[in-house]
Every structure is written in C-alpha cells, then in structure tokens.
Amino acid sequence: MHDLLQYLTSRHWEPAPEWLFLIPALLMLAAGFAAVVLRNLIHCALCLTLSFIALGVLFIALGAEFVGLVQLLVYVGAVSMLIVFAILLTPASEVAASNNPFRSFNLSRALNAAVGGFIVLLVLGGLLAAIAFSPHAQAAVLPTTAATLKPAAIGQNLLTQTLLPLQGAAILLTAALVGAALLAKEEKQS
Amino acid sequence: MMLQILLAISAILFCIGLLAALTRSNAILVLIGIELMLGAGNLNFIAFWKFSAHPELLTGVMFAIFSIALAAAEAAVGLAIIIQVHRRLRTVNINKADQLKG
Numbered sequence: 001m002h003d004l005l006q007y008l009t010s011r012h013w014e015p016a017p018e019w020l021f022l023i024p025a026l027l028m029l030a031a032g033f034a035a036v037v038l039r040n041l042i043h044c045a046l047c048l049t050l051s052f053i054a055l056g057v058l059f060i061a062l063g064a065e066f067v068g069l070v071q072l073l074v075y076v077g078a079v080s081m082l083i084v085f086a087i088l089l090t091p092a093s094e095v096a097a098s099n100n101p102f103r104s105f106n107l108s109r110a111l112n113a114a115v116g117g118f119i120v121l122l123v124l125g126g127l128l129a130a131i132a133f134s135p136h137a138q139a140a141v142l143p144t145t146a147a148t149l150k151p152a153a154i155g156q157n158l159l160t161q162t163l164l165p166l167q168g169a170a171i172l173l174t175a176a177l178v179g180a181a182l183l184a185k186e187e188k189q190s
Numbered sequence: 191m192m193l194q195i196l197l198a199i200s201a202i203l204f205c206i207g208l209l210a211a212l213t214r215s216n217a218i219l220v221l222i223g224i225e226l227m228l229g230a231g232n233l234n235f236i237a238f239w240k241f242s243a244h245p246e247l248l249t250g251v252m253f254a255i256f257s258i259a260l261a262a263a264e265a266a267v268g269l270a271i272i273i274q275v276h277r278r279l280r281t282v283n284i285n286k287a288d289q290l291k292g
Contacts, residue, residue, distance in 0.1 A: 018192065025199045032203055032226050036210040041218060048222050055229050059254075062196075064236045067254045071232070074258050079225065079265045086218055086269040090276040109215075116212035120205050127201035131194055140193040140241045149251065157248050162256075169259050176263035183270035186277075 021061040028054035041087045049080040066151050196237040204230035217272045217282045221265065228261045 028051050035047035052075040059068030131137055158166050203226060210223025232254045239250025276282050 022195075025196075029199065029202055029206070032206045035222055035226070036206055036214070036219070041216065044219060044222060048225070051226070052229070055233065058233065059236055062236050062240050064239070064251055064254070067232070067236060067251055067258075070255060070258055074262050075225075075229075079262060082265055082269050083218065083222065086272055089273055090218070090282045112215075113213050116209060119212060120209045123208060124201060124205040127204070128198055131197045131201060137194050137197060142192075142241060149248075153246075154248060154251065154255075157252060162252050165252075165256060169256055173259060173263050176267050180266040180270035183267070184273045 021058060024054040024057040024061060027051075028058060042084070045080060045083050045087055048083065049076055052076050052080065064149055066149055066154055193237060193241045197234065200230045200233040200237065203227075203233065215283050215285050217275065217284050217287075218269075220284060221268050221272070224268075225261065225265060228257065228264075232257050 031047045031051035031054060035044045035051060038044050038047060052071065056068045056071035056076065059065075059071055207223040207226030207228075207230065210226065211220050212223075214220060214223070235250040235254040235257065239245055239248075239254075242250065272282055275287055279287055281287070
C-alpha cells in the first residue's frame, strides 16, 4: 500500500492528450441517439441521463469545471428525475402497444419519419458545411493564456456584471416552479 | 481544428434532438429532444468561450449557466403541462391533442 502511494506520488504524469475529450463526446452522441430511437420510455430517460452525464464530463474536460458540475447537478439530478416522474405519472398506452414488434405498417407514421429525417439531414448538412467552410472557425486557435475558471470569479461576475440577469433568472425560476405546481395540481371537480 | 470538431459534435447532438422533436409522437420524447438541443447550445457556448480571445471575461460560461437554469424551468413547466394534458385527454400523444377547447 505504501509502495503504491509512493509510486503514484512520485510518478511524473503526462498531460492528458488532446483527443481525450472525444470519449465523452462520442458517448454523449451515442446515448443521445439511443434516447431518441428507443421504444421503451424508461430506457429513453436512462439513456438521456447518460448523455447528460457525458456532456457534463465533456464540459469538465474542456476546462469549464463549474459549468460541468452545474450540468451534473441540474440535469442529472433534477431534470432526469422530473422526466422519469412524468413518464411514471403518465402511463402511456404507447408502451404496451409498441412492445409488439409486428405492428401494422402505418403510412402516416412512415411519412412522418421520412419527412422528419429529411429535414434533419438538411439541417445537419447545412450546419456541418457552415462549420467546415467558416474562416473564423478554421482560424481559431487556443489562446496562449490558458483559461482558468475559478468559482470565485464566477460568483464575483454574477454579483457585479450579471446582477440584473441573475435577479431575472431568480424571478423566472420562482414563477416557473409555482406555475408548474399549479398546472400539475389536481383540479377540484365542481 | 479542435473548435471545428467541437462544433460538429454539437451540430450532430442538435440534429439528434431535432429528430426527436420532429418525428416522435410522444410529448415526453419531444421534450427530451428539446433538452438535447439545449445541451448542444450549451456545448457551443463553452467551446466558443474556450477559444475566445478573452476567456477571463467569462461571457460563454455565464451564458451556459443561465441557459441551464432556463432549461430547468422549461422542463418543469413542460412536464407539468404534459401531466395536465394526460389527465384531461388520457394520452400524451401530441397528434391526439389537437384542439384548444378544454
């Protein structure tokens, strides 16, 4: 045990290679795609959670540790739970029906998927072309002074420069939570 | 080069979310797609912040934090609406909820 500790502390660690961020990125894309195409809604929610976790890890890998932790807290901790609760509170007949692999061929559903896929491919092609041929994106290099993100700097910025947006966000969050509770409340039968 | 890779990843994630929002008929899956698209936007904010000339100004980080807060509010209200729709119409299929009359 002591030898292991000594080895770990004495070893000279190489800086992480630059391509390492591709691992959470690819995991995020795969989990996101699975969340979209899977039939079972609970599986969708779990894959979405995995995608959110990978996105948070990607933020941390890019140097924005605070945003990554906020992502983990808010999305993985709160939004995923909300989605799971909503799925459990709305027992959809779709789950039972879609478990049957021999569904009858539905023309409107197939047309819907085809048109949606076409639009998505169009948007993706446009975005990728814009990214590939943008001179600004090609010329972008990492700034020489590596960005260090201190939570204290973020707090200072929140309470000076972005104080007004912070208050607005606070009002919006309060209104949204009260509104959500009101909306989801059981109505009295009168 | 790395900025372009990040932007391409973000574009693919956005299109995955768009696919869910356009083709799935379950309202919860549409909301999941919207969350994925918001995540792609956040990734763009962070990528542009990392490659900006003045990262110490924290502009992209602030945008991402506010965007995450707004996405949480949006998810809460959206899911409450979905639950209410399910209570009234007994379905969360957005093709069936096609009238404004309560």
